[in-house]
Amino acid sequence: MEQPGAGKGGVAPLRDRRSLSRPSLRAPAPHAPMTPCGVIGACGAGARGEHAGGACAARGGPGRGEGSARAMAAPPCAFSPRGCRLFASAGPDGRLRVWDTAGSRLQHEYVPSAHLSAACTCVAWAPAGARQPPSKDGPQRKKRKSEVEGEVDKQLDILAIGTAVGSILLYSTVKGELQSKLDGGHDSRVNCVRWHQESCCLYSCSDDKHIVEWNTQTCKVKCKWKGDNSSVTCLCISPDGKMLLSAGRTIKLWDLETKEVYRHFTGHATSVSSLMFTTVKPTNESKPFDGITGLYFLSGAIHDRLLSVWQIRSDRKEKNAVMSFTVTDEPTFVDLTVSEVKEEPVKLAVVCRDGQLHLFEHILNGYCKKPLTSNCTVQIATPGDGDSTPKPVPILAAAFCTDKQSLLLVYGNALQPVIEKVSLNTSEPHICLVRDIQKVLSLKTDAAVTKVKTPVVNSEAKVLVPGIPGHSTAVKTPALGKEKKKNKRKPGETEESIEERLGALDIDVSKVKTPGGLPQTDSFAVLLVQGLESNDAEILNKVLNTRKENIVKNTVARMPIHAVIPLLHELTKRLQGNPYSASLMVRWLKSVFTVHASYLSTLPDLIPQLGMLYQLMESRVKTLQKLSRLHGRLFILVTQVAASQTVQDVPEVNQTAKLVYEDESSEEEGSDDEMIADKDSDENWDEDEEKEEQSDEQDMTVEKEINGDSDLEPENESEEE
């Protein structure tokens, strides 16, 4: 199978060829053909398209080049049919991974026994099975969700995996084990596997130029025929299941009954990597439909920037592609929505080797000369905040969801892709999605115990507590009449302070505002007004931080009436801040209200002016009860702790009784002590016992005293004893 010159020389000229126009591509290629590196719907080149050619060139050697061309191909991957619940991808390490598309979570991993020698070349999910016809009577039953799911699981449980050595593995994704191995069909690399929609047949093509039809029940070769003169790279079964498209470099349409060639389509210079039927019914209903005539199909080839659309016609005239779609790089993954109605456009999603996704929307109706460009191009990049530049994130695969609107995107690293469902606005020609894949991905091999995710909580989040503006507004009851709603959505713009204006005027301000010496009360009023007008924090601090009740009262009394409302606003602002400053502000507030109550009551817009202040006070006062309760408890606690410490510090007071009459019942006490002996507070009791013993001794002495001479001093007594 070695193609001379397929190594070094095979890849390098391709860059030039991309810029060539379409007709020249139809001409015989100037160089030896490349072997295919991908399979329909299941191949991909991924991100490393840029240095792929370089890798080839570096290796050199005609035979090696072919191998490396394959090695650079991105791992084959496929979405499960019906709803794309699962995504299977075979990694370059030969392992097959099945991902859950809903949670972008690794479902399980399968390591074929020969994964190092026989790498996966293509994967295909078993078809979803014929859809059940809707029932006529439709009896209503509550449905057991899980039953339905069980069914679905059964439907999509088999995955066909083609390997590089020619065998095909059937893997059950539900059981997580190898179901069977199809051997003896191919003796070379399997390029594409396709399931038949209804019968349980499997079709595969290989580098050994043959196409094999398998019976998956018996795991035997049903039929094997030569498909092409060179390797067959791609297969596709017609919607009615009676025809088969195969492609090497020319596309052939086979009748599956007779295994004879029905049509030839030529036009691709390189081997075809993807084949897909785009319609299920012919667009013009004038002629009776025989199952195949009038249908369109799509093909893409490796190293070819154009995807061709072909029509199967009854007359054998038209052999060229009816139209073509142009993309930026070689297509690696193609998905489309099949149009069932004539007017409905075909939606096409093409993932290219350069990691971009192109979306096309086109109504297929006949010949179109000009290659069509994409309606929408999707790229993904990292945010690149700070000093780092945004990096592109390659898209690996894309599939349309069942609603034909939203897309499932697979992007990032092929070993750990991120799967996301997006609904895109396709009217924009270019969309760049910013994704921080470092944060999304957590490189963990161990399965998590629970699926708990923690949402991001950072300091940027705004916190609203009672009293802060925005937490609440004045209660409006319907009785209050209709007022015009104020637009509070924009924050009030602060005017420039006098200082800033002066600074702008370039005047030396330091001279202006040095008051010199201690401020008097009357100057305080002036200062306050100045500060309020200029919004100068320094002056205001100086004035408002005073503690003397007298000064406050006098200042408020002397200030002009127009400064009252600004002062109130300033006070409100300061009240919201530090509780310490709030205690100072309350004094000011109190004197303002006592002195200027009559003025305030005349204001027509008093409620909105003082609403914030009122709420602030309200919320502060509301917690007063709780606070005082807490204060009381804490106080008791603290004093208790302190008291216990002082008790420990104080030397023990001599608690011995001066006079004790001894009863007969002392034995009982002893027994009690024994009972209590194993309690936790042993030590205390022991101490008490000791004390009691001591006291007993002393009792004796006291008794002696009573009996004996009372005049004797205790010291003497002890001496006597």
Place this chain on the structure above:
Amino acid sequence: MPANSALTGALRDARQGTNEGRSAPYLLYASGDFVKVHSVNTEETLGLLCGHADLVTGIQLNPHNHMQVYSSSLDGTIKLWDFMDGIPIKYYCWFQTDFFLWSDTFQLVSVKLTKGAGQDLEGKELSVVLDGVGASSKQIAFGREDSYVVSVKDVDLQVYFFKRKLLNRFSLSTAKTKGGDNRFSCVVCHPTEDCIATGHADGKIRLWRNFHHKKGYTYSSLHWHHDTVMDLAYSLEGTRLLSGGVESVLVQWHNESSCQKDFLPRLGSPIECISMSSDGVLCCTLHTDNRISIINSNLRFSRSIQGLIKSRDVKTGLVVDPRTKALVLNGEPGHLQFYSLQSDQQLFSLDIVQRQYIHQAGLKQSDLVKVAFSARGTWLATVEESEEVADPELQLKLWFYTEETQSFALNTRINTPHDNHITDMCFRDMDELGDDSLILVTTGRDCVFKVWVMVGDSDPEGNVSWSCDFVGSYHNYQATNCCFSEDGSLLAVSFEETVTVWDSLTWDLKCTFCHPPGNIRNICFGRQTCSKYLIGATDYGFLCCWNLLTCALEWNAHLNVVVLQPDPLSEHIAAVSWLSKESSLFVFKPSEPWPVYIQRNLCKEKILLAAFVPRDEPETISSEKYLWLRKSQLFFLTDTQELMTLSTKSLEERLTPSSKQLAVEESLPVTPFSVLLGKHRRQQAQEDTDLGKPVVHNKQEQASPAVKELLHTPAHVLPSASFLCTIFINSLLISKENKSAEEVADEVEMESEKAEDDSDEEDVTAMEQEDTSHIELLGEITCKLSKSQEKELRKIRKMDYSWISAF
């Protein structure tokens, strides 16, 4: 009458089965009315055993056939299943001497099997083994070789010996407790020794031995758990004992000593049940959050199966996340679980409260009470409150979904948004207007409703945050419900008995509706063509429909509506009523006073919540009756926390596996190792025959009596070793002699040179025998056929004879 069904019941009991000879073990567990069969490798459901009419209470593998399982249910039946096919083999079964069930008064009863052929059998021979046993299957255990049964209840331990028909009772004295609670919680028996391990409420594990005697029993105790030991399990050989409890730590005790123990911590939630697989390779733990963890024998967590997490009270309601189409509701305390209905599995759960949950009785925990999503799912509003009734600590959090990191990020946190409990919360759902006009409304018991809007911050990055825009109240009534009309122009807020309608632009009160007596329980606006109607349900059992254009009552109906749920994609509204212990469903259009669909007796449980979930693609429904289910599906949550749905398909349709055709025959290739091993074995067999070594084991069996005698005779009566030695060696040499004797016999018949050929021939015959054995297996059918043919032949013969005789 349609049968009710649980979407996802609790995982109640877990037993593992292994399919012998293959690498894929299965996990069986009871879930609601079903027994589910799971693959241990892939977390996928392989099969579902359905047929029980009520809750499945226990499952037990058939000890004689590992592909069969018994299940017992509250409906009074026990079924035997072939779990790989999901076919019930027999109902109300059979078995040998020891099949037990618990009846209503919790007696342990033994059922004698009747080997009847029919599927439906009635157990006639019931004999009570033990009285007064615990209600849980964890409190009963069978001892070694099923010779005795142990039951624990409160502080009593009962052991019943089957052979001796002896019942021993042991009880722990309550007086000995030092403030602890030493009641039994679970019991398990050692698989090979006479040892019983019991778990206690104070966290101790006691190991009982010598319990054959009433007086002479002993026990030792192991203590690590600080709270009740929830379950115990012995390993296959009995060398390891696993225990678990509320600490969510799996403890492995080695050799019954308290110093050798291993731990598997951080299993997520309290362990309720532990089960070992029959081959001892895996063990699984069932957790309180409806999850099964599968754990390797070397105490490594391998994977978990998560069901719908049961929370104590679903306060958040059933909310649909527009982005993932998942159902969102309370999960673990403080978490929000996202449950995918399409795949019937949990997607993830979101830790909203972000506080360590401490398992301790009497602690006041914070939990989520309200959740709302904006129309596109970019904003999530959550309300959490502490469990204190009088003075709740409230927090309203607004989360923004950042696509960059694919996760929610906190945008604004509002402490005490209301002074009392928040009763309802909703976003203004306006898809076309985008997020700039988003409005959130919260209603509280502090008699106000608050309107929150987004404001741009002054900083240059253009960040937005939320702030209060308007506070409204109505005659100091408590605000109970709120909802926006479809176009977002009107806001309806219910204040006890009155519904107020506000203009969402100017926040003016437009009109009020009221239908005394009774408070308003639910309100909702009509959709699409019926957007001029406002529907309300009152406490006193009235469903009212007001026309917003005429401000008049359009129609009302006497119906005790518990749940009122509009379909976001159509004009239909579903109302669930609760009357005399049954729930009924009514689906109606507000424009017509008669319902589109009535389903009486929906279920016995009270339905608390309902949600319409949009379908991915509209279902083709032929019957006109169910057209309202075309675009979205209706889900219910009952007070027993079972999630249910209405289906348009019949049970049979759903059960016929449409892909039977794809049942691929298993033809696994021989692995290189097996090829090698097979070759080696064959070679060895060849060599053996070549060397003239017959199968040694047979000969040993022949020689065994002599050796046995030798080994079994007491040492002091044996003769000296030197004397025995020759006999012993001779006994071992017998085989050789035998062989030689055969050879001698052969030699008598044939020439000695042909002996080797002979052995070769023997080899061939041996091979042939193997082959014939295969053929026998395969050829049974052909044998039968030939028999029938023979019969026919005989008949023909008889016929012939009669015919001839007639002549």
